[in-house]
Amino acid sequence: MPRTEISALGEFGLIKHLTEKVKIKNRSTVKGIGDDAAVLSYNDKLVLLTSDLLLEGVHFDLMYVPLKHLGYKAAIVNFSDIYAMNGQPKQIIVSLGVSKRFSVEDLEQIYDGILLACENYGVDLVGGDTSASLTGLTLSISCVGEGESGRITYRNGARENDLICVSGDLGAAYMGLQLLEREKLVFEGNEQAQPHFDGYEYILERQLKPEARRDIVEQLREKNIIPTAMMDISDGLSSELLHICTQSKTGCRIYEDKIPVSFQAAAMAEEMNMNIVTAALNGGEDYELVFTASLEDYEKLVQMENISIVGHITKPESGCYLVGRDGGEIELQAQGWNSLR
């Protein structure tokens, strides 16, 4: 692959080069890249705003994360936050900090990933800048979405007896990370070693190329269900449920045998002598949605695709517990994925 030094294009040339493929998709995008700020139009809609900062060595390891996947995931993480509000992501702004070891082609890969995610989810890239970094790669993305008054889902609306629902399956992204870390250690010991990924494509994809659950938000609309509370699962189900229960002033019970896990994640946990339920509860980065809904919606919920009812909301004094297969109760902990520890 050719290598073009970033300095050959300069700051303005670079951003022009990286964004020349951008086409505007949303009517709400009045003015995209190329001014001091993007201009958006949201008459009658509520505006949702979120932001994520990804730092090399903390949030990603370029030894096994391809740059295109990194760009894709960085965008998805933001879309997921907007879906978690029961909204639709519409615009993103991207800021990159890059050190000298990156070429223009490297940045093209990152942008290719970001633009693919934008394409898949109908989002406009409306701003971007790139600056030098003295050390690693820094990726900051902010996302604006739209929501409707009365349909926005906060964290504080869960009520006693509400059902707790989870989309997809949990723990696979975490088990994928464990596999990548294991193979990295093998590689560092013997650079001739080839990684062993056969049969684990699903958990690798969950880690490297996650998707956001637009389909769930669409199903909720079609079935006319408004969750009482909703979050995306970035830090692990335990951590997110504790946020919902704290802000809603409730307790909860979830059931070990209801937690959805994939075959591959369970097999990898077995191979590594880990507990798959622990991975599902505390692993994080699944970008599934957890939401609470009224008991009245039960019939509709069981008809939804890719949804598991995993428990229910209780009085606050009952605390937050996982009920094991043996009936024993284990208190939920906010171990989560905490980069500050």
Place this chain on the structure above:
Amino acid sequence: MPRTEISALGEFGLIKHLTEKVKIKNRSTVKGIGDDAAVLSYNDKLVLLTSDLLLEGVHFDLMYVPLKHLGYKAAIVNFSDIYAMNGQPKQIIVSLGVSKRFSVEDLEQIYDGILLACENYGVDLVGGDTSASLTGLTLSISCVGEGESGRITYRNGARENDLICVSGDLGAAYMGLQLLEREKLVFEGNEQAQPHFDGYEYILERQLKPEARRDIVEQLREKNIIPTAMMDISDGLSSELLHICTQSKTGCRIYEDKIPVSFQAAAMAEEMNMNIVTAALNGGEDYELVFTASLEDYEKLVQMENISIVGHITKPESGCYLVGRDGGEIELQAQGWNSLR
């Protein structure tokens, strides 16, 4: 000063601690910190969106930038982009990446600066997260503002014969940086040395604690002037004017003897054997506004406070030139402040 390790609070505890003083000021802020995304309401208004990423060692040097000032400036830089669209900043989201050498008290200082800027400019902090960094300090701020249809100022609206106006004075932030760099070298040679800043308070403040020109945007409204194009001066007047002329498909003439410079900046340039006009044109970080306006607005413009008319827009084939005191013409260059070189 006490030193509290960040790990003592944890990620969620930290952000709660840093943001507990936040009070919502704007009706458009429906929901601030504490959910997956902030919720904003902008009926009938256009939404402006901008973002800035500040990296230690590239955009700031903590040897002479106090953390509170850094937070203040990081917020101001974003507000300035919104004013440059003739809009009003309303909400910001802050993401911090911090390495182990920073304590909770350090982050409090940064937030104190950000919150002071928010207080002074009537902006709500509506989201924030903090994560670990393996190296230096990373500060990413995104800002949402509101604008009115028909009053938003883009870069591409300048027309032949329009007047070119600049707020405040230019080059002071750059000369302040030169002074700080000089005193840093002295200090590194002799740690007992005390810096010599007497008489240069203004240029230091311009570098360390810049303000955004809300007053200019307010005056434009009061006098019912809608600039044909506007930008904030972050990379230097030459660079910004070239952006306006390129996007507007025009040329321009500005006059050396009209460029506003402060006494202190000129004195420092003299002391350092530098050309103050070069500093004014290419120095950057002044966060003043440059705008073009119709000749019909001339009478109103001369009545505006803190505004200098520095030149006019020409046909594109006339190019972009500075007319010297001697009548000679020098082509404008986009040297600017380019972190990628």
